[in-house]
């Protein structure tokens with residue numbers, strides 16, 4: 226059976242070149258970078274090289290990159306570490322309503338610790354209005370965190386405009402670029418951000434290698450206590466193999482960014498354009514054009530996402546859904562709710578996240594397989610029966 | 615490891631008794647308070663027995679498998695017997711459900727029971743009361 230993996234927002238495969246670069250570090254180059262002998266030297270060298278590769282991807286300098294274990298850790302470190310380092314100045318945070326849970330729940334934890342949290346709403350496309358950010362700033366605001374692109378609906382956020390506002394108010398600005406890194410051109414100076422999270426497993430690197438970039442001179446409190454690894458910002462023995470993999474993945478992403486984005490955007494546009502008419506009663510979610518190259522997301526009326534996902538899986542197609550039934554908590558995606566998509570419609574959420582290997586045949590196959598899946602579930606749906614009547 | 619048992623997958627992939635019944639003797643509709651999904655059961659009653667049961671479901675894989683299983687379990691049973699079909703029994707017949715999907719089995723049993731209640735109240739209305 227044909228296998229079509231369109232869930233790259235969950236995680237990407239590891240590129241063969243990336244894997245090759247990692248292998249020696251699981252083998253003879255096993256040293257601890259804190260050690261002062263040859264073994265340690267080799268590991269230290271690898272760390273430094275990876276730092277530069279990651280920095281290059283985002284237009285930064287290597288010294289300001291801290292390695293972590295995953296995007297969630299980077300976001301926890303950023304939100305909590307930046308806010309807590311400034312609590313003498315104030316205890317107010319501003320984050321958007323569509324942040325990843327690793328940002329959202331970090332902010333909620335700070336709330337329990339006495340911080341106040343302002344959520345910035347989004348429009349029907351899932352975009353933040355910079356003016357809405359500005360309106361929420363207060364003299365005691367110490368951190369703004371807005372993601373660069375949303376992982377569920379793909380909408381790009383006006384980071385540059387928000388960066389101008391936070392700069393004007395001298396407020397630290399963090400962006401979660403986990404979904405964006407590797408798909409969008411990033412220059413931290415151009416964006417005007419002070420901290421940025423990214424993760425290797427979203428850009429064809431391994432799980433276990435991620436990073437938080439923090440602008441030089443911006444104070445941050447470590448969220449783990451331990452030694453002086455990563456300048457004390459992230460103590461703990463470094464996962465060298467994963468970090469080396471992240472570095473290589475970042476390098477490949479940087480070198481091929483434009484080609485990858487062009488190819489993915491073209492195929493994404495095919496889905497956005499061709500799928501709704503084939504299915505009927507199907508709406509694109511997120512911004513029609515200003516979105517991640519790899520994201521094509523929809524809501525299909527009258528049916529539920531998990532059932533769609535399972536039937537597609539039986540055809541070899543991997544997707545995801547923001548329906549309540551697919552979430553452990555049985556709540557509709559907070560992103561779709563923030564966009565004021567009705568709960569019933571959000572149930573029909575389906576998200577295709579394309580990868581760098583996705584091709585026209587894959588898209589053809591999806592376009593061919595989707596209509597019977599949807600039709601079958603509609604025939605089962607009491608909502609559809611009511612609609613037809 | 616798949617989250618669903620083979621039995622759930624079997625019923626999900628080829629559910630039994632999907633559809634509605636023209637001129638059903640009872641109809642039961644139940645909404646899922648947890649995730650907002652919906653099930654409708656249609657029953658045909660003959661001599662106090664469920665001669666036919668059909669369903670329509672807007673919901674997850676588990677909800678569809680549950681509906682199919684409930685309909686299988688109900689057909690041929692007397693109304694009183696069918697009222698004894700509990701979510702627990704349905705889940706057991708399906709070789710278990712993930713914890714967070716147990717509520718989907720409530721939905722199925724309740725929708726069936728509502729259809730039976732609907733039939734009974736109609737009978738009472740007719741004054742015949744052939745209970």
Ligand code: FES
Pocket residue numbers: 549550551555646649650651672673674675676677715718
């Ligand atoms: S119907 Fe929503 S979780 Fe089963």
